[in-house]
Amino acid sequence: MQNYLDGLNAQQLAAVQHIDGPIMIVAGAGSGKTKVLTTRIAHLMKNGVDPFNILALTFTNKAAAEMKERVEKALGNTEARNLYIGTFHSVFARILRAEATRLGYPSNFTIYDTDDAKGIIRSIVKDMNLDDKHYKPAFIYNRISAAKNGLVDAATYRNDTHIQQEDARSNRPLLADIYDTYSKRCFKNGAMDFDDLLFKMYVLLTNYPEALAKYQGRFRYILIDEYQDTNVAQYAIIKMLGARNENICVVGDDAQSIYSFRGATVQNILQFQDDYEDAVIIKLEQNYRSTQTILQVANNVIGNNANQIPKELWTDNAEGEKILLARTMTDNDEGKFVADAIKEQQMRNHYANKDFAVLYRTNAQSRAFEESLRRLNIPYKLVGGTSFYQRKEVKDYLAYLRIIVNPQDEENLKRIINYPARGIGKTTIERVIVRADQLNTTFWETIANPEIDGLRSSHTDGFVMMINSFRTMLEKQNAYDVAFAVGKHTGLVQELYNDKTVEGVARYENVQELLNSIKEFTETPDEEGELHDKSLGSYLQQITLLTDADQDKGVDADAVKLMTIHAAKGLEFPCVFAVGLEENLFPSSMSLYDRADLEEERRLFYVAITRAKHRLWITYSNSRYRFGSLVQNDPSRFIKEVPPAYLDTTFTGTGNRPAGNTSSFGSMFNQSFDNIPSLKKLADKLAAPKPAAHTPSPDFVQDDATAMDAGMQVEHQKFGFGKILTVEGGTANRIASIDFGPAHGVKKIMLNFAKLRIVKS
DNA sequence: GAGCGATTAATTTTT
């Protein structure tokens, strides 16, 4: 085996070989950060540190998995399995599970995701007879989340004059009450939300010195990835855990801090030296990823931000291609431009599908790219977005599993007590809640305890018996066996199976997929030296902390990746498209009036740029659909921050140029595609109308679809002038055949969706 | 209590 220290530059080597004492590694984009971290862990172990004493914290499960894999590789053995590597949330969840009883929680506590939490807040707001348009659940959730991440509990929140003034100013004086009720409700339900996993960990270490001592003794070497994204709670926890030995190694890049909306504070990285006076600071400034051009552009862009640790990234790599800037007319054109460009690059430079990434600001932007990629038969993979675990049918199923493990959990209990329908309606549920409150007990106790009378019925008794029968399975049977029984005996699977609509079939498949994943869980050997706990409780504990990005099914597949820039952090691709560079979108309209917010958007742009190894495209569109109506945006201010010398502006033509049809390769593909009639039909269905050389009249206004009829002359935004031949279909779904002349021929247009102007009726 | 149609609200980013 090659020496694991080979191939490190001087700074990297210094960082790796530093063993004891605090160290901060300021690692610019593409400077080999993960390599340093993993090599450092290997080095610690080679120097006699017990892997059992090493804790490495990351932000994503993916990063944790990668780190573990690379350490194993560097070591060439399986010693790494005793390492404690994981996300903040999953590591703390595991510790809290072991220590739960100290804090009064069941060890099988439920973890609420954001939707669960918002649901509870919504019901509290309702109970308090407040207007949920003013007391918006999402807003309140963020407020509570921010409080917890700042280590402010409900009581402190109420007594903090500054916070109270703020809430009074926004006319939401009852937020403190809501926070208080919310916390109590979660506690009563035996549940923690994401922020509790940090907050309660802090409480545990603060209030229970023996717990603190135990984990300080265990974690003698602590490594933190993406330190710039830590919040106050994480900071405090790390500080406490590391206080005994101060063997803390943090790695981060202030220029890539993009999570302040979630409470992260760059302050943590900026003040590391103040916290640890003898801290060693090492800067990694050589970039191994990108071309000179890409790096210069990135440096220039980030230079517009005021607050940062001074550093200058440089590279030995080739100068590379210019950055390609492209302007299109619509969002669909943008999608098409990108798909065409990918096809063209594949032909010219033999890139594989997986060499491309399309990075956007918001998930909602993915659609146009999906359509155009599908149209050109380019495989793609959507990373992130609505999580599998957020789908209704999956949540329903999981709700059953959760209350079996933790029947205290009222929210999940209410969710499925009458699904599938079993005659326990709103009225019954209301009564039970009232009764439970009177008796100061839980919902479950109220229906399950035979001593409590007057509310139970054959319906509730049947339900309780069923749940209890599952509960008896918990000890002896693994997660899959229980889950399977649930699907069978609740009628859940049958219910979905009976639904033969397209959506119904998809739901059924999703539930099958869920069962498969549970099965996979029970059959995968445990890592990290943990006991072989294949129980349902163990499964549920980790499932909430997983996101789609972590499922990594097909992540390695040869497909173009579509994702938000946030999701792309830490990744790299030979070819990157940074799309939607428009004011109000990127930078987001939410961030335009605050300097700090704007700088965060700029860092986000910096992250997008620095994902690229060889080639980078920046695209923007004149107009795009939002809420189904067309909006116009100016080009993003960030575009002006790219020095013109590095830009290829061939595709930004002014005015009328049909921006979508930009490459000869692109149109060639369309033609060959169109020659296959069956495929063309499919493509027409899937894709938006192709852009063509028609420029809409300056006074183009979309006319009311119901006014259209046969014989009229109309103008289409893309196809130009035409004559309506026939109109078929009912009022809701009228389809017109319109002759657009030799250039486009006869098109069938759905009047509901088409943008048509009546020229002559 | 269940099912259907109508109204409305939402789009920033995620563990």
Next chain:
DNA sequence: TTAATCGCTC
């Protein structure tokens, strides 16, 4: 445009 909630009817 879509998803989710509301309210009405059976």
